[in-house]
Amino acid sequence: MSIERISSPEVTEPSAGLWSNCLRVGDLVFVSGLTARDKSLQASGGDEYAQAKQIFARMSDLLAAAGGSLADVVKLTIFVTDIENREAVWRARREVFSGAFPAASLVEVSALAQPEIRVEIEAVAMLNQGGRPAESHGQA
Amino acid sequence: MSIERISSPEVTEPSAGLWSNCLRVGDLVFVSGLTARDKSLQASGGDEYAQAKQIFARMSDLLAAAGGSLADVVKLTIFVTDIENREAVWRARREVFSGAFPAASLVEVSALAQPEIRVEIEAVAMLNQGGRPAESHGQA
């Protein structure tokens, strides 16, 4: 194996010397904490739902570039600036994930990179395992 | 390998379309950020010690369902709402872990899912490695 930097033409990388959006080692993929930004890396603004939707679109593009998809995500870590609005993030997630959902943590932090950024989401994915299984255990 | 959703009869899963409490891929296990909740998913309340104890009990049940135990945990990420009370979490941890302890981070966040929830803990475990070794390096 080797450590590969994965980039997508749809997702602008930060300047050199900051971070990589996505690294792959074998089947294991680490996606950086993504925020809602356009191709010029300007923060897109909008509410938590809009931001989460854009984040998941960027994540999907990066995973596609790695040879996978959102179906391969095993863990999400979600940082929000207002926990009261977390259901807007859930709604966005529900629109792009299916089957058994990723394991996840969601916490409210005191600030993200810019005041208009309300959500940051990072992911771990495992490629080539057939994706997460169909939903089967939801009980509540 | 495949991605398996692990559930325990002791730990109620969230509704479909939210998250999975635990996913396993080969020997690698991701446990979601757990909080102190009863089987009806009501927040149990109590202080940080009581909440951490219940979280570790839920984590233990999930890892047992995966074929492992708390001895297989390699990383804990602990989010608290009052860093001054972190030693209560340490005390709970000391009562359920032994040998060389997991790697860990512990930070204070500005809020968790509900006001009475004071602790959220996620874990990564590696099954079938014989568990963490005996303590040998504590020095301070």
Add this chain to the structure above:
Amino acid sequence: MSIERISSPEVTEPSAGLWSNCLRVGDLVFVSGLTARDKSLQASGGDEYAQAKQIFARMSDLLAAAGGSLADVVKLTIFVTDIENREAVWRARREVFSGAFPAASLVEVSALAQPEIRVEIEAVAMLNQGGRPAESHGQA
């Protein structure tokens, strides 16, 4: 494989029953959330730049003890207490990492272990993969 506790003579471990600074399972390494502390585990203080530099020095020592280096880090999670000063952390990172940088998240939390601690950084590394590749995709 087995789970190994990695310690460095340069990095004092916490007391028994708290956490391990670094665990290795095969090529996968988990480094605990590190803070700027001296060998007696006293917080070193200083600004975000100074603290991040010391944290990366400690991380480097731990990874060296594991048989690797900072070149093997694939993911950094950075917790700061003042997001306005994040560029000081970036500057420290730029002085010790090269090539394609690790994937990373950076968020502001409301408190870390002591008031003078302004930065906590955890890492995941993958040893024996030849390290991260040369920078190639920086675009912004």
